[in-house]
Amino acid sequence: NAGVTQTPKFQVLKTGQSMTLQCAQDMNHNSMYWYRQDPGMGLRLIYYSASEGTTDKGEVPNGYNVSRLNKREFSLRLESAAPSQTSVYFCASSEGGHLNTEAFFGQGTRLTVV
Amino acid sequence: GQSLEQPSEVTAVEGAIVQINCTYQTSGFYGLSWYQQHDGGAPTFLSYNALDGLEETGRFSSFLSRSDSYGYLLLQELQMKDSASYFCAVKGYGQNFVFGPGTRLSVLP
Numbered sequence: 286n287a288g289v290t291q292t293p294k295f296q297v298l299k300t301g302q303s304m305t306l307q308c309a310q311d312m313n314h315n316s317m318y319w320y321r322q323d324p325g326m327g328l329r330l331i332y333y334s335a336s337e338g339t340t341d342k343g344e345v346p347n348g349y350n351v352s353r354l355n356k357r358e359f360s361l362r363l364e365s366a367a368p369s370q371t372s373v374y375f376c377a378s379s380e381g382g383h384l385n386t387e388a389f390f391g392q393g394t395r396l397t398v399v
Numbered sequence: 400g401q402s403l404e405q406p407s408e409v410t411a412v413e414g415a416i417v418q419i420n421c422t423y424q425t426s427g428f429y430g431l432s433w434y435q436q437h438d439g440g441a442p443t444f445l446s447y448n449a450l451d452g453l454e455e456t457g458r459f460s461s462f463l464s465r466s467d468s469y470g471y472l473l474l475q476e477l478q479m480k481d482s483a484s485y486f487c488a489v490k491g492y493g494q495n496f497v498f499g500p501g502t503r504l505s506v507l508p
Contacts, residue, residue: 327486327500386447388496393441
């Protein structure tokens, strides 16, 4: 089992460029999440999808859009990258529901905007 | 909204016991989780408490008091490989996980 797979692992963008971060999970999970982590800080929720066909804003959604393409895939798009979006981005998935206890994380995408 | 507080850093020696505290404020609460993250790595799940009391998993234990909105992670027989950041996280009614700022644990020889 691959678990949660993110692509790319590293990316450098120029200010104003756009890109899409891809995430796929093979655990048949209902819920998927996008977090960003800045140096020495915790994980801040950007967007999440509680189930296929739904998406909701998290704590820091400005400058981002998401698409839950199907149950497996949840992509994050930066339409016009800014230096403030330099961060490590983690995708995660979980079974969903109030009894669910664990989130599984991908290995992260390290994004630098210059 | 939801917010969590943890100490920023903790230092201990090999073989010792260390406790990492977490207090939370949330409008809805299902449970408190703990995650470990080594430098450059992804967070990995350690434990989860939905009910008051202590949960033990090997060298790690986690405690929850719902009435006090408080929990802690207890690490025993510390090893060098336990040097990492530890995050508490709340599972709320919004079906998402909200993470604390993290506690960096340094284990000294």
